[in-house]
Amino acid sequence: MGKRVGLEVSLAVAEAVKLANVDVVSAYPITPQTHIVEELSVYVASGELDAEFIPVESEHSAMSAALGAAAAGARVYTATASQGLALMHEILFIVSGMRMPMVMTVANRALSAPISIWNDHGDIMAERDIGWIQIFAENGQEALDLTLCAFKIAEDKRVLLPMIVNIDGFTLSHVIEPVIIPDHAEVDAFLPPYQPVLKLDTQNPVTFGPVGVPEVYTEARKQLEQAVIGAKPVVDEVLAGFGAAFDRQYKLVEQNGKIGAKTLFVTMGSLGETCMTAVDELMAEGQDAGQTRIRLWRPFPEEEFLAACAGAEKLVVIDRALSPGAVCGPVASELKSLFYGRPGAPEIINVIAGLGGRDVTVREFKEMFALAGSGKLSGNYMMWGVESHAS
Amino acid sequence: MLRDVDLSGYEKVTAKNIPWEKFITSGHRACQGCAEVLAMGMVMKAAGPETIVCNATGCMEIITSPFPQSAWTVPWLHVAFENAAAVASGVESATRALERKGKLKKRPKIIAFAGDGGTADIGLQALSGALERGHDFVYVCLDNEAYMNTGIQRSSSTPYGAMTTTSPPGKKSIGQRTWKKNMAMIAAAHEIPYVATASPAYHLDLFNKVKKALAVEGPAYLHIFATCPTGWRSDPAKSVELCRLAVQSKVFPLYEVVGGQYIITQKVKKPKPVTDYFKLQRRFRHLTPDAVEYIQSRVDEEYARLEAFEKATAPLEEVAEPPTEG
Numbered sequence: 041m042g043k044r045v046g047l048e049v050s051l052a053v054a055e056a057v058k059l060a061n062v063d064v065v066s067a068y069p070i071t072p073q074t075h076i077v078e079e080l081s082v083y084v085a086s087g088e089l090d091a092e093f094i095p096v097e098s099e100h101s102a103m104s105a106a107l108g109a110a111a112a113g114a115r116v117y118t119a120t121a122s123q124g125l126a127l128m129h130e131i132l133f134i135v136s137g138m139r140m141p142m143v144m145t146v147a148n149r150a151l152s153a154p155i156s157i158w159n160d161h162g163d164i165m166a167e168r169d170i171g172w173i174q175i176f177a178e179n180g181q182e183a184l185d186l187t188l189c190a191f192k193i194a195e196d197k198r199v200l201l202p203m204i205v206n207i208d209g210f211t212l213s214h215v216i217e218p219v220i221i222p223d224h225a226e227v228d229a230f231l232p233p234y235q236p237v238l239k240l241d242t243q244n245p246v247t248f249g250p251v252g253v254p255e256v257y258t259e260a261r262k263q264l265e266q267a268v269i270g271a272k273p274v275v276d277e278v279l280a281g282f283g284a285a286f287d288r289q290y291k292l293v294e295q296n297g298k299i300g301a302k303t304l305f306v307t308m309g310s311l312g313e314t315c316m317t318a319v320d321e322l323m324a325e326g327q328d329a330g331q332t333r334i335r336l337w338r339p340f341p342e343e344e345f346l347a348a349c350a351g352a353e354k355l356v357v358i359d360r361a362l363s364p365g366a367v368c369g370p371v372a373s374e375l376k377s378l379f380y381g382r383p384g385a386p387e388i389i390n391v392i393a394g395l396g397g398r399d400v401t402v403r404e405f406k407e408m409f410a411l412a413g414s415g416k417l418s419g420n421y422m423m424w425g426v427e428s429h430a431s
Numbered sequence: 432m433l434r435d436v437d438l439s440g441y442e443k444v445t446a447k448n449i450p451w452e453k454f455i456t457s458g459h460r461a462c463q464g465c466a467e468v469l470a471m472g473m474v475m476k477a478a479g480p481e482t483i484v485c486n487a488t489g490c491m492e493i494i495t496s497p498f499p500q501s502a503w504t505v506p507w508l509h510v511a512f513e514n515a516a517a518v519a520s521g522v523e524s525a526t527r528a529l530e531r532k533g534k535l536k537k538r539p540k541i542i543a544f545a546g547d548g549g550t551a552d553i554g555l556q557a558l559s560g561a562l563e564r565g566h567d568f569v570y571v572c573l574d575n576e577a578y579m580n581t582g583i584q585r586s587s588s589t590p591y592g593a594m595t596t597t598s599p600p601g602k603k604s605i606g607q608r609t610w611k612k613n614m615a616m617i618a619a620a621h622e623i624p625y626v627a628t629a630s631p632a633y634h635l636d637l638f639n640k641v642k643k644a645l646a647v648e649g650p651a652y653l654h655i656f657a658t659c660p661t662g663w664r665s666d667p668a669k670s671v672e673l674c675r676l677a678v679q680s681k682v683f684p685l686y687e688v689v690g691g692q693y694i695i696t697q698k699v700k701k702p703k704p705v706t707d708y709f710k711l712q713r714r715f716r717h718l719t720p721d722a723v724e725y726i727q728s729r730v731d732e733e734y735a736r737l738e739a740f741e742k743a744t745a746p747l748e749e750v751a752e753p754p755t756e757g
Contacts, residue, residue: 063528066521090532092524097560101517104510104557108485108521111508113535114528116521134510240483240506240522242539249486249509250496 042222042286049180049212050075052219053119053145053205056187058089059227060143063114063234066094066105070124071157072209073147077119099124103131110140111248113239115191117142121209122149122163129167135202136171137264138248141194141234142202143187144172148309148360149209150396158397159209161309164337165361165370171264173203173271174338176309180217183207185288188222192231192278199271200237206337208310210397222286230285272339292341293348294333297323301330303412304349304386305405306357308334308371311394315358318405329409334371342378352386356412359421360394368421390421398425436624436690441646444638450476459502460494464667466674467491467573467657470631471544474571474653477641478540480505483522487515487545487554490580491573506539513553516561516570519543523566540645541568547588548578551612562621562650569644569651572614575659583662587612590682591729592722593714595662600717610729618652619688625651627687627696632674636685636696643687656683664713676708681734686741693740705730 047055054076057065065084067077083089092109096102102118110116120128125146135142148164150156164174173193177183183205190203207213238246252260276292283289296312297304297319307315312333322329332348332355334341349355359369367373372390379385389412394400404424411417444450454475461468471491475482484507486492492509495502510518519541529535543561545554550572558570577595578584585598585607593607600606619626624647627640637655644651656677658670665673677683678697682705685697705727709715718726 063532064521064524066524090528092528094520094524094564096517096520097556097563101514101520101557101560104514104517105521105524107510108508108518108523109525110521111518112483112522112525112529114525116525130511131514138510240508242481242483242506245504245506247496247501247503247507249492249507250498250501251493252498256498 042220042226044218044220046216047180047219048075048214048216049183049207050214051079052180052184052217052221053187053207054079054083055221056184057117058083059222059224060115060117060188060191060231061233062089062091062117064092064094064106064109064116066096066102066109066116066118068096068099068102068120068124070099070121072149072213073119073121073145075213076145099127100131103128103135106142107131107135107138107140110135110142111138111240113236113241115195115234117144119145119147121147122151125163125167126151132167132170132172134249137260139200139264139267140202141200143190143194144202144204145187146204146206147209147213148206156396157209159211160395160397161360162362162395164204164206165363168338168370171201171268172338173199173201173268173275174206175203175275175336176206176334177212178310178312178333180212180215180219181288182290183212184219184221185282185286185290188227188231189278189282193271193275195234196274196278197237199267199274201267201271206309211310226285230282268339272336272341275336290335291344292336293344294335295330295348296333297330298328299330300351302328302352303330303354303356303409304352305329305331306334306355306371306375307331308337309360311358311360311400314400314402315405318402318409321402322406322409327409340374340378345378349386354387354389354412356389356391356408356417358394359390359392362392362395362423372421389417391417391424392421393424400424434622434690436647438643438646441643444477444635444642446635450479450638452476452479454478454480454482454504455495456502456504460497461490462661462667464658464660464670466631466670467575467659468494469670470573470637470655470657471571473631473634473637474542474641474655475505477638478542478645482540482542484508485510485515485519485522485541485543487543487549488512489546489549491544491546493580512549514557515543515545515549515554517557519568519570520561520564520566523568543568543570545570545572546580547572547574547576547614548586551588551614552586559621562618562623562652565649567649569641569653571653571655573655573657574614575657575662576611577659577662579659579662588614591726592718594717595714605722606717615652615654615688618654622691623650623652624648625687625689628654628656628683628685630656630674630678630683630685632671632678633685633697640687643689662714665711669711673708673711676703676711679703680705680708681730682708684734684737686737692744692746693737695737695741699734
């Protein structure tokens with residue numbers, strides 16, 4: 041039943057990739073996730089993992105080579121963050137548009153300028169529309185488990201899409217956590233070898249990446265949209281199957297604290313665990329507090345989210361990304377769209393917090409709760425903890 | 432030779448065994464007189480059916496793949512403009528892994544095609560990376576000396592003085608102000624096993640260079656000259672003639688670099704003046720006699736330099752035999 045060890049989360053992700061028997065790893069160094077690919081290169085060098093490791097010369101080429109490898113029928117993995125993800129941007133759309141399954145870890149990190157190696161979600165929020173399945177891990181075990189699930193989801197013939205597993209940079213990637221590493225045999229039983237539907241094969245030649253004239257482009261994008269939307273039940277099914285096999289349950293949306301509470305925090309990623317502690321303390325103090333954690337971000341789990349927020353009057357939505365000039369943060373924007381016109385929709389309070397590695401503490405969550413309760417958090421959004429030294 | 436290159440798998444092509452089978456079918460949408468598709472078709476004839484093609488965005492990509500049609504009878508992959516070499520790296524690595532794991536019987540040949548812009552400008556980094564990493568593939572630059580697909584903009588491969596839509600001649604400009612980037616020598620500087628320049632006007636030379644490029648283990652680079660009548664404002668019927676004149680005038684010398692050794696494969700003993708080549712194209716029509724004189728002298732100089740390279744890298748006459756065992 042696996043073994044429980046203390047392991048840096050990056051290395052736990054590398055373990056998952058090894059257990060998945062990937063064929064090709066294509067990667068470029070970037071802070072803060074390089075431990076993942078460093079470890080994978082060690083596995084390849086030692087023969088523990090029978091794969092090709094391509095030490096590409098850029099993130100753009102990392103994604104391009106990954107696409108080429110996937111098109112040739114290989115199980116492919118890469119990892120990146122921040123500037124690297126931004127450099128991949130162009131190719132990310134092509135990978136999903138060509139329906140190439142692959143798995144990528146994004147160790148979420150702030151975008152420059154000013155250059156920051158620390159955690160926030162600015163990098164991935166700039167990639168909302170790439171047509172990949174996107175999921176957020178909250179802790180090390182989840183990072184490992186979701187990576188294994190991601191291969192199974194991406195390669196499912198009902199899906200055939202690339203998938204990103206988001207882990208918070210440093211907060212998760214460089215923290216040592218207790219992690220259960222599953223046995224190889226258990227993983228093999230859960231994740232069968234990849235069987236591509238179409239691949240570059242001289243016996244059965246196909247043309248990948250043709251020109252989409254106006255008569256077909258809309259339809260091609262419609263197919264992609266349908267594939268992304270249609271992935272949701274498969275994600276649910278795979279997570280349920282994982283739960284049955286490994287006894288660790290993951291849902292698309294998680295609830296915490298008082299079910300049916302009037303005020304709910306909404307979080308994504310590792311901040312959810314800090315928030316959980318705050319919610320526990322608030323409940324112990326007799327407050328009507330709860331929390332909804334979004335695990336699956338694309339496709340957005342609408343029904344699951346609505347169900348998890350049933351009865352809430354206020355949502356305190358934490359965004360770890362700023363969209364300058366926008367009405368509000370990206371997660372709040374999504375939720376406002378979701379609730380618009382629904383009877384009994386809760387008030388959505390948006391707090392932009394934790395940018396560029398700024399800590400958000402239990403005390404601060406409790407402060408947000410108090411401010412939300414007193415109606416002092418109004419307006420489209422509030423940037424939390426901005427220090428002003430102007431006199 | 433500076434380094435040993437194993438060409439044992441190379442089969443010479445002569446007039447008697449010219450490959451005929453086409454892997455880019457007719458009916459594609461290239462302009463009349465397009466020497467680029469002619470050259471690409473020749474490369475594919477020499478490569479044969481056991482080949483995977485990675486194609487950069489550009490003329491060759493759009494003319495061969497308007498969905499739902501495809502001119503390709505081999506597996507073909509187009510991803511983007513600047514990354515054909517990186518994509519080919521991934522395909523090559525995948526075929527290596529899958530062959531080792533018993534999921535693929537035999538690794539196919541892998542060819543990446545890109546234009547001069549996709550090679551010398553936006554794709555240079557990805558190409559350099561793929562060459563340096565030593566992937567077993569052939570990269571083919573089809574050089575028509577400008578961004579023709581987007582409407583004849585200058586690239587770093589556009590020749591000095593040429594008129595393009597972004598290097599227009601005027602009172603304060605001669606046209607293209609820079610000398611053509613020497614991509615083949617840049618590729619050769621990566622010390623890969625095989626580099627060659629080729630021209631569709633010299634078909635046997637071209638076929639043999641493709642065969643050698645495919646025969647070596649590791650990366651090979653082919654830089655193929657290709658007339659673009661649309662961009663050069665030339666008569667479509669004269670495309671092959673222009674390709675030949677470029678060689679005969681020493682503007683585009685044909686050579687190969689095998690393991691570091693430079694070999695001129697078409698020696699130009701009685702060169703034609705560059706004006707013979709220029710006068711069939713409107714892109715050079717504005718050039719003044721001074722400019723032509725400068726170009727002629729630099730063309731001569733570059734050719735002399737190439738000859739010097741050939742001499743400098745020729746095998747030494749008396750090479751000590753390695754000691755035999757026993």
